Amino acid sequence: MSDSRPILILDSGVGGLTVLREVRFKLPFERLVYVIDDAGFPYGGWSEDGLKGRLVELVGQQIDQHDPKVILIACNTAFTLAGDELRAAFPERLFVGTVPAIKPAAARTRSGLISVLATPGTVQRTYTRDLIEAHARECHVRLVGSDRLAGMTEAHLRGDDLEDEALLREIRDCFLEEGDRRTDVVVLACTHYPFLANRFREVAPWPVDWIDPAEAIARQLARVTPRGATGDVPAAPDLAILTSGRCEAVTVRLLHGFGLRI
Ligand code: DGL
Numbered sequence: 243m244s245d246s247r248p249i250l251i252l253d254s255g256v257g258g259l260t261v262l263r264e265v266r267f268k269l270p271f272e273r274l275v276y277v278i279d280d281a282g283f284p285y286g287g288w289s290e291d292g293l294k295g296r297l298v299e300l301v302g303q304q305i306d307q308h309d310p311k312v313i314l315i316a317c318n319t320a321f322t323l324a325g326d327e328l329r330a331a332f333p334e335r336l337f338v339g340t341v342p343a344i345k346p347a348a349a350r351t352r353s354g355l356i357s358v359l360a361t362p363g364t365v366q367r368t369y370t371r372d373l374i375e376a377h378a379r380e381c382h383v384r385l386v387g388s389d390r391l392a393g394m395t396e397a398h399l400r401g402d403d404l405e406d407e408a409l410l411r412e413i414r415d416c417f418l419e420e421g422d423r424r425t426d427v428v429v430l431a432c433t434h435y436p437f438l439a440n441r442f443r444e445v446a447p448w449p450v451d452w453i454d455p456a457e458a459i460a461r462q463l464a465r466v467t468p469r470g471a472t473g474d475v476p477a478a479p480d481l482a483i484l485t486s487g488r489c490e491a492v493t494v495r496l497l498h499g500f501g502l503r504i
Contacts, residue, residue, distance in 0.1 A: 245468040246476065248273040250310035252301065254285040255396050256493070257434030258316030259500050261340065264460035265314070266501065269467060273476040275308050276502055281485040284392050285319040286361025286432075293363070297324045298331045300485065305332060312336045312467050314459070318431050319361045322369040338463045342370055342431035343455040348378035350451060353423040355382050357416035360431035362387035370431075382420070388412045395434040400492045409438070410445045417447045427451045479503045 249272050251258050251265065262276055282288070282296055297320055301313060313335055315321040315328070321339035329337055342364065347356045356378060364370055365387035374383045391412050398404050418425045428450050430436050436454040443452070470476065482502035489497075489504055497504055 244470050244472075245311050246273070246470050247309050247311040248275045248481075249312045249314060249463070249467060250275050250277060250304055250308055251314045251316050252277045252279065252304070252320070253317040253433055254279045254283040254320070255392065255434060256399055256496065257392065257395065257432060257437075259496075260433050260436040260454065261314065261316040261456045261459050262500060264456040265463055268460045268464045271472050271474060271476065272467065272470055273478060274480040274502070275304070275310065276480070276482045276497075276500075277304055277485070278482060279485045280488075283396075284361065284389075285317060286363045286387075286389055286392060288363065290323055290363075293320070294324045294327050298327055301328055301332065304483075305335065310335070312338060312463065314338045314340075314463055316340055316433050316459070318342055318433065319363040322364055322367040325369070336466055338459065338466060340433060340455065340459055342373060343429045343453045343458070344370075344373040344383065345377040346455075346458070347427045347429045347453055348381050350453070351381060351427045353426045354380065355384070355418050355420060355423055355425040356427045356429065357384045357386055357418065357425050358429045358431050359386050359388065359391075359413060359416055359435060360429075361392060362389050364431055382418075384416065384418055384425070386413070386415045391438070392432055392434040395437050399437065399496060400490065404438070404441060406445045409441055413442055413446065417450075424448065425450055427453060429453045430455070
């Protein structure tokens with residue numbers, strides 16, 4: 243029996259699109275509903291209790307409206323905080339989360355110096371500390387929280403210029419030298435940041451491996467998703483929903499480019 247219900251993807255902004263594009267590639271026949279909680283953007287600065295409550299309520303509303311077969315939280319800030327609450331609140335639903343790619347980074351580093359670039363929320367989470375403890379005890383992991391980069395990504399997609407200096411200020415703390423060793427892996431632990439990866443490469447003090455977890459997340463999603471009718475283009479279009487109820491023309495164009503109707 244095929245399951246034609248949609249996959250729900252949620253982020254506070256356009257960052258989830260970096261994951262959605264991989265999902266579209268891995269699961270081309272699945273119907274997607276992309277929820278942008280722009281009324282709550284940025285998640286990075288929220289208090290923990292406030293954001294948990296918001297996420298449980300928002301996901302509950304979306305479940306009622308769309309009856310998704312899987313819910314992908316395409317946001318490190320949200321999932322590292324509220325993954326457990328969401329699973330507990332909706333035990334009959336399947337969730338796939340996004341967490342900092344510390345395990346692959348530890349497997350890849352040669353110098354043993356890794357940095358995790360994320361929102362201030364994600365770097366403070368116990369979840370993130372537990373990942374380091376579980377997978378990267380042998381490494382020196384530096385957590386770098388930026389309260390500006392997610393907003394800079396949104397602004398850049400809307401056409402604003404990004405000054406090299408401003409970008410470098412946000413990423414500079416990722417680059418650490420200890421004796422003859424230096425950071426060689428930086429984890430992009432906010433789904434917005436892969437859109438800026440090429441700019442990071444341009445301004446970085448030295449070349450590093452920038453880890454974007456999108457492909458691994460899409461692979462995990464593909465593993466757990468009950469399949470729709472493969473070979474059938476879904477009758478209903480893929481949707482984007484903005485919690486503010488407002489969408490600038492440039493965002494409409496962007497979302498259309500990702501195959502989403504608003
Ligand atoms: N894209 C989100 C993440 O992965 C968060 C951006 C924000 O709302 O601060 O962490």
